[in-house]
Amino acid sequence: MTKRGRPASFDRDEALQQAMQVFWEYGYEGASMTQLREAMGGLCAPSLYAAFGSKEALFREAVARYRSEESPLWLDSLQQPTARAAIETMLRNAAICYSTPGKPRGCLIDLGGRRGTADSESVQAYLRECRLDSAERIRQRLLRGMAEGDLPATAPVEALTTFYATVLQGLSVQACDGATREAMLAVVDCAMGAWQGMVPADT
Amino acid sequence: MTKRGRPASFDRDEALQQAMQVFWEYGYEGASMTQLREAMGGLCAPSLYAAFGSKEALFREAVARYRSEESPLWLDSLQQPTARAAIETMLRNAAICYSTPGKPRGCLIDLGGRRGTADSESVQAYLRECRLDSAERIRQRLLRGMAEGDLPATAPVEALTTFYATVLQGLSVQACDGATREAMLAVVDCAMGAWQGMVPADT
């Protein structure tokens, strides 16, 4: 009952990893199937389509992998004991991840595609959903802080959510434009300075 | 000594205006020449190339027009009497402009292209320069405030510059993702809350 037929010449998981890297660096429309195939171990087109279905399906899998492997590097920081520490650690780790040598600068989801041809609308919508999901995780963390008492009940949760999501996305642009890690960490300090302004009762 | 030859069937300035609109909505790579030509009054391909040279040249002109007609709507806010008022007014007007009905949401320069094919590298570099120029204008305004005394000499100018540039770019993403004007204005309030944290001596 072993597997029949000619054995595959590539490892699906590793190929997906490489595809993620290419999408991360060039975006959805910017990455061509030829370029992807070369990075995925030089597999031929039919093999790629048999394994992943289409460019969009491949991209969605690549994004899923990104979310499960890369984005936790900063999003998991939300599990810090207090809401304030959670947000600050998240931003700090994002600044660090966005400027890691050997990896594309910035976030795949933030930079992978925003404007594009009309036929890539579904991809843009998918990426937007991912971004909204990150914001939602921020929001949930703030609410948790409120429930646990480390965030005053009067804190403007919605505004803080959108604000820190804005900073997070802005950091991707900054990283993409070449901002140094130190400059981005300074941005995080500024952003956390806003905490006192918006949450005055928080000592 | 009047002009010889067949008169042009389109107004160059108006055609450029329409091209800017298309680039603004779809980005550099997302906008096709066919789509551009249709929006520019249906002029034929040779006329377009005779008038603008190439897609990249057209894009650069469109961005130039954007910078001279649209971006002043918020960047001119930097002429407010104090540095703080300047930054706040800029962000506020950006939030408003980015959510103006009938216009594409967000900033052409921020969203027009960031990742892409290798052959559009020069365009990406151009847009990055534009973004860095906006940051530089913020920086200059902070320095002016310092010279005029409304910003303490101890204020971290570089950090503030990058921070507010980050927020400005993040707002473009938020606008593109459908954030309401009110939500973005709340983000501006948060961002200005950081001012006290970073510039404590500023009353």
Added chain:
DNA sequence: AGGAAAATATACCAATCGTTATAAAAATGG
């Protein structure tokens, strides 16, 4: 009217896009 000039229209270019049809190659089962 006739010629020069400038913009138009039509058709086409090679290249690349994502995708697939066809067929050869490499494995196992009988």
Added chain:
DNA sequence: CCATTTTTATAACGATTGGTATATTTTCCT
């Protein structure tokens, strides 16, 4: 050893990309 199964290789698909060559208008100047 043949048949079945699965993957590979090669080639091509139609569509679209940015960009042009050719030729036809439409105008002004003489």
